[in-house]
Amino acid sequence: MDSIQDLQAKLASGAVSAEALVSESLKKIDATKNLNAYISVLNERALDKAKESDKRRAEGKSLGALDGIPVAIKDNMCLEGSRTTAASKILENFVAPYTATAVEKLEAAGAIIVGKTNMDEFAMGSSSESSFFGPVKNPLDESRVPGGSSGGSAVAVASGTVPCALGSDTGGSIRQPAACTGVVGLKPTYGRVSRYGLLAYASSLDQIGPFGTNAADCATLLSAICGIDPHDNTTSTRPTEDFGAKLDAGVKGKVIGVPKEYFGEGLDPECKAAIDGMLKKMEAEGATLKEVSLPHIRFAVSSYYIIATAEASSNLSRYDGVRYGYRSKDARKLFDLYAKSRSEGFGKEVQRRILLGSYVLSAGFYDAYYVQAQKVRRLITDDFTKAFESCDVIASPTMPGLPLKCGMNESDPMAVYLSDIYTVSLNLSGLPGVSVPCGKAGGLPVGLQWIGKPFQEADLLSVAAAMEALNK
Ligand code: GLN
Numbered sequence: 001m002d003s004i005q006d007l008q009a010k011l012a013s014g015a016v017s018a019e020a021l022v023s024e025s026l027k028k029i030d031a032t033k034n035l036n037a038y039i040s041v042l043n044e045r046a047l048d049k050a051k052e053s054d055k056r057r058a059e060g061k062s063l064g065a066l067d068g069i070p071v072a073i074k075d076n077m078c079l080e081g082s083r084t085t086a087a088s089k090i091l092e093n094f095v096a097p098y099t100a101t102a103v104e105k106l107e108a109a110g111a112i113i114v115g116k117t118n119m120d121e122f123a124m125g126s127s128s129e130s131s132f133f134g135p136v137k138n139p140l141d142e143s144r145v146p147g148g149s150s151g152g153s154a155v156a157v158a159s160g161t162v163p164c165a166l167g168s169d170t171g172g173s174i175r176q177p178a179a180c181t182g183v184v185g186l187k188p189t190y191g192r193v194s195r196y197g198l199l200a201y202a203s204s205l206d207q208i209g210p211f212g213t214n215a216a217d218c219a220t221l222l223s224a225i226c227g228i229d230p231h232d233n234t235t236s237t238r239p240t241e242d243f244g245a246k247l248d249a250g251v252k253g254k255v256i257g258v259p260k261e262y263f264g265e266g267l268d269p270e271c272k273a274a275i276d277g278m279l280k281k282m283e284a285e286g287a288t289l290k291e292v293s294l295p296h297i298r299f300a301v302s303s304y305y306i307i308a309t310a311e312a313s314s315n316l317s318r319y320d321g322v323r324y325g326y327r328s329k330d331a332r333k334l335f336d337l338y339a340k341s342r343s344e345g346f347g348k349e350v351q352r353r354i355l356l357g358s359y360v361l362s363a364g365f366y367d368a369y370y371v372q373a374q375k376v377r378r379l380i381t382d383d384f385t386k387a388f389e390s391c392d393v394i395a396s397p398t399m400p401g402l403p404l405k406c407g408m409n410e411s412d413p414m415a416v417y418l419s420d421i422y423t424v425s426l427n428l429s430g431l432p433g434v435s436v437p438c439g440k441a442g443g444l445p446v447g448l449q450w451i452g453k454p455f456q457e458a459d460l461l462s463v464a465a466a467m468e469a470l471n472k
Contacts, residue, residue, distance in 0.1 A: 001025070001163045004069055004217045011057065011068050018053040018068030018112065022046050025070040025114050028161040035137045037155040039075045040083050041115040046070070049112045056110070065220050067110025072156040072165040075116035076123055077103050077208070078197040086199045087121045087131035090319050090326045090345030100197025101232065102166060102208045102225040109224040114162060117152030121347045122316065123168055123201045125149050126176055126416050127409050130349045135406065138180060140444055144403040147180030149173040150211070154181045157211045164212040164221055168198055170205045171304055172398075172423025175435035178211060179398035179447020182437045184464060185211045186218045189455045190430035191236040193222075194229035202311035203234075205304075205427040215464035218434065219244035222457060238455060246462040252286030254463065257391030259294045262422065268401035270441035275397055275448050278438050281470045292387040292394065296379040297425055303380070304424035305417060306360050306373035312350075313357025319345065349409065381429035388453050393463050396422050398435040398447030422449060432457045436464045437471070 001007070001024075010016040029041055053068040062068075073079070076086040078096035085091045099107070107113065120130045128136035128151025138146040139159045146155050150167025154177035157165050167174040169187035178185025186209045193208045200206060210221035219242075227240040256279065263272060283289055321327040321341025328340035343351070360369035387394060400419055409416050426433045431451055438448035448467065452460040 001160045003213055004065060004163050004220050007069055007163060008065055018050040019047065021068060022050040022070050022112055022114060025162055029115060032159045032161060035139055035155050035159055036118055036134050037136055037152040037159065038115040039085055039087065039118050039133050042082060042113060046112050046114045053110055053112065063110035066106065066224055069111050070114045070162045071106060071111045072115050072117050072153055072162045073103055073113055074119050074150050074153050074167045076119060076168055076199040077166065079103055079113060082116065087119045087133055088346065089132045092132065092326065094325055098197060101194035101229045103197065105225045117156050117165065119152050120149035121350050123149040123170055123173055124349050124353055125409060126172065126419055127404060128152060128177065129406065129409050130347055132347060138403055140181065143406060145180065145406055147177030147403055151177045153211050154178055154183055154185065157183045157213060164210060164217050166208055167211055168206055168208050169427065170201045171308060171427050172420050174209045174211065175398050175423050175433055175447065175449055178435040179445065180403035182445035183211055183213055184215055184218050184434065184436050186222065186434040187426060187432060188222060188226065188457055189432045191234050192226050192455065194232040194235050196229055196231035200315040202308040203315065204311060205308060214468055215461045216244055216247055219247065219461045241458060243458045243461055246458045247465040249462040250285065251282050251463060251466045254287045254393065255290050255391040256282060256287050257292035257387050257394040258289055259292050259394060259396060261294050261297050262396045266400055267397055268441060271397055271401060271446045274439035274441055274446040278448060278467060278470065279395060290391050292391055294383040294387060296376060296383050299376045300380055300425040300428060301418060301421055303373035303376040304420065304428055306369050307377065309353045309357035310361050310370055313354045313361065316354055377428045380425050384429050384431060393460060394451040396449045396451060398422060398449040402442050402444050426451060430454065432460055434460050434464050436467050
């Protein structure tokens with residue numbers, strides 16, 4: 001589908017109506033069902049909203065850049081009256097009683113939610129294969145995964161069903177699927193976007209963010225969804241911004257930090273060549289490349305999996321078969337009800353993480369694992385602070401190689417965890433990051449991840465836009 005900007009021009013000139021755009025989106029969703037990108041499609045609701053948008057426009061009351069634009073949201077975000085499953089059997093029939101703040105803001109800006117996208121169960125994974133509703137397929141190569149956990153949202157954009165979508169990112173779940181499917185995906189600074197109504201995985205790491213086919217569209221979405229929210233105490237008090245304001249700034253005079261730990265062993269040589277090539281082009285445009293060091297980064301994956309699973313084990317304790325969600329039919333006693341509902345309702349990966357999280361928080365191991373991981377988290381944050389003393393942005397691969405082959409989550413979960421090496425440190429330190437398509441390796445897209453200082457999303461998006469111009 002065209003970009004938001006192009007669609008908006010067509011809407012404004014009357015060349016197309018919101019109703020026609022939404023119908024086209026719904027048809028495309030139907031035609032690409034084989035990719036399994038959506039869990040629910042909101043046909044009627046979306047068409048009704050499209051009619052309202054057309055009516056507003058006819059009355060000269062258009063709400064702006066997003067009015068009438070079809071958008072998909074990950075199925076871990078609540079939308080009042082709609083099924084919200086987090087791709088889990090335990091929430092298979094859960095209908096949200098309220099709407100997530102980010103989604104509410106999108107709708108207030110006139111965007112039309114056409115569907116809820118497929119994902120790894122409870123956002124745990126990097127492949128979008130662990131969904132109760134079956135795996136999401138990568139439209140570019142069906143033998144490989146689309147990345148995860150927001151694979152459905154990435155595929156929804158990459159396959160042209162919508163111009164843009166929302167995902168959530170706890171350790172890379174927006175940036176990785178963006179890289180695997182050749183679209184742009186941004187994880188905002190922690191606190192930039194409200195988490196109210198996002199089904200929690202790991203609360204100190206989770207952030208909602210945009211997918212689009214270009215940096216400008218991600219800026220438009222982020223500008224709509226950001227801001228302080230009385231329902232989420234961790235949202236920042238910073239005023240909302242127009243994140244598209246610096247899109248034409250270019251990279252002249254910018255200092256790009258290149259971490260020496262990121263470009264050595266473990267990175268696929270073809271991916272490295274694609275990224276090196278882009279960095280050289282930026283140098284020719286007047287940017288300066290500066291080697292920086294992130295000495296504690298080698299501990300990032302281990303500390304991430306301790307902290308994320310610890311928080312997950314606590315967050316997921318609410319699914320007990322009593323208050324809402326799946327309840328086992330054949331439990332006789334209260335304990336049985338908990339145990340059976342949870343063992344039947346949660347998938348294997350989620351159970352693995354609850355076990356790991358309960359273990360690292362348990363009396364004998366809390367100091368040895370959880371406390372150590374929190375100390376490492378601080379050291380990694382300090383590494384970034386120090387690196388940013390000598391550069392404006394940091395360049396990094398998004399993924400260590402091509403999108404993984406289907407089925408690896410079953411056969412080698414450790415290898416899948418390790419593929420998070422470049423993304424998890426941003427969640428540990430709260431920093432913003434954006435993955436931008438950067439050429440190809442083995443015929444598949446490569447993602448270049450730009451890491452920014454806290455709350456500098458506008459700068460990140462300006463570098464992303466400069467890169468898009470050089471890609472052309
Ligand atoms: N792959 C990471 C995990 O499995 C990140 C997932 C995410 O960002 N939601 O935890």
